Amino acid sequence: MSARDAARAIDALRRGWAVTVRAEDGALRLMAIEGADAVTTKDFDPVGEADILISAARAQTLKLANQIAAADPDMPVLIARAPWIDNDAAMAIADPVRDLASPLKGPFLAKALAAPAAAKAALRLARLAGILPAFFVTGEGACEGEASAQDIAAYDDAAHLAIATRARLPVSAAENAEIVAFRSPDEPREHVALVVGRRNAAPPVVRLHSECLTGDVLGSLKCDCGPQLHQALHQIADAQWGVLLYLRQEGRGIGLVNKLRAYALQDQGFDTVDANVRLGFAVDARDFSVAARMLDLLGIGAVRLLTNNPGKVAGLEAAGIEVVERLPIILPANPHNERYLATKRDRTGHQL
Numbered sequence: 063m064s065a066r067d068a069a070r071a072i073d074a075l076r077r078g079w080a081v082t083v084r085a086e087d088g089a090l091r092l093m094a095i096e097g098a099d100a101v102t103t104k105d106f107d108p109v110g111e112a113d114i115l116i117s118a119a120r121a122q123t124l125k126l127a128n129q130i131a132a133a134d135p136d137m138p139v140l141i142a143r144a145p146w147i148d149n150d151a152a153m154a155i156a157d158p159v160r161d162l163a164s165p166l167k168g169p170f171l172a173k174a175l176a177a178p179a180a181a182k183a184a185l186r187l188a189r190l191a192g193i194l195p196a197f198f199v200t201g202e203g204a205c206e207g208e209a210s211a212q213d214i215a216a217y218d219d220a221a222h223l224a225i226a227t228r229a230r231l232p233v234s235a236a237e238n239a240e241i242v243a244f245r246s247p248d249e250p251r252e253h254v255a256l257v258v259g260r261r262n263a264a265p266p267v268v269r270l271h272s273e274c275l276t277g278d279v280l281g282s283l284k285c286d287c288g289p290q291l292h293q294a295l296h297q298i299a300d301a302q303w304g305v306l307l308y309l310r311q312e313g314r315g316i317g318l319v320n321k322l323r324a325y326a327l328q329d330q331g332f333d334t335v336d337a338n339v340r341l342g343f344a345v346d347a348r349d350f351s352v353a354a355r356m357l358d359l360l361g362i363g364a365v366r367l368l369t370n371n372p373g374k375v376a377g378l379e380a381a382g383i384e385v386v387e388r389l390p391i392i393l394p395a396n397p398h399n400e401r402y403l404a405t406k407r408d409r410t411g412h413q414l
């Protein structure tokens with residue numbers, strides 16, 4: 063079992079190269095539909111026979127609901143290749159953002175999935191690679207990367223995370239702060255912690271902040287991330303000691319490009335929950351065991367957690383960190399994020 067194989071497969075997928083995903087029930091040779099061009103497609107599938115693997119949610123939108131396994135509604139669906147499915151048509155199958163522009167798709171013929179466990183692992187790999195969960199699929203053949211379902215499951219295992227370095231970092235909210243960088247040999251994303259103030263015996267005030275390029279850096283009004291980040295730093299500074307974890311979980315774990323696809327779906331009227339689902343992802347794909355591991359490496363076993371999200375409390379506790387208190391972090395809404403905040407309150411259990 064090696065997370066290295068998963069890392070290679072992720073890299074290959076993002077470059078549009080062929081990869082093989084194996085599980086106990088068989089192997090699938092895959093190429094991402096996203097980014098496929100005439101040359102890579104010909105190389106992967108010279109005769110144009112590759113089938114298409116999509117998420118169950120995408121199958122539902124494409125009127126293949128009858129193909130969704132009753133016993134496992136998350137099971138991916140395999141579409142048989144038809145002569146009219148060229149790269150452009152495949153991209154229209156893959157990308158829900160195009161549904162308004164190209165509404166006429168199908169009819170599709172679904173096929174039995176020979177290797178369901180491998181298909182599920184492939185979809186997990188797509189999320190880790192930050193691409194759309196839609197593939198061309200063949201059986202055997204040349205490929206640039208090969209990973210097993212176990213490799214893929216081990217890829218973002220927080221156990222391999224370690225402290226890489228630390229340094230003093232005065233910030234506007236707290237001059238007495240130290241930045242601690244964490245790295246895992248398997249994974250390129252580096253998480254950081256900002257440790258504020260002087261450690262004392264009380265459980266620190268802790269904020270788990272998931273990366274949001276649009277909110278944190280550009281000041282997006284569509285979410286509450288930017289103001290929450292600054293408010294959290296001030297609340298931690300006021301408490302004299304605490305930690306902000308900056309987690310590289312852009313878009314609740316689906317990556318920047320997929321989050322922006324979710325935004326494009328929101329422009330079409332879907333809310334933040336339905337947009338994720340329509341893309342073929344979980345509503346929240348984050349794994350908070352990485353945060354627990356970081357706290358553990360900082361010698362912190364109990365926290366006062368700044369959050370409105372009961373899922374974060376449960377995720378940290380499940381990973382062995384005691385949450386002695388939940389502190390709310392509520393900021394005024396603006397006209398652009400009103401619906402987003404209402405959806406968090408009404409559909410994802412946020413206590414707002």
Ligand SMILES: Nc1nc2c(ncn2[C@@H]2O[C@H](COP(=O)(O)OP(=O)(O)OP(=O)(O)O)[C@@H](O)[C@H]2O)c(=O)[nH]1
Pocket residue numbers: 270271272273274275285287290311312313314315316320321324325334338368369370371374406412
């Ligand atoms: N997929 C997706 N991600 C989003 C969207 N809006 C914001 N995000 C991401 O959501 C994450 C922000 O969530 P957080 O503020 O950490 O957490 P939360 O679940 O809202 O809980 P709180 O602790 O109460 O703030 C960041 O990774 C954002 O990039 C969206 O519409 N779709």
Ligand SMILES: [Zn+2]
Pocket residue numbers: 274276277278285286287288
């Ligand atoms: Zn945001």
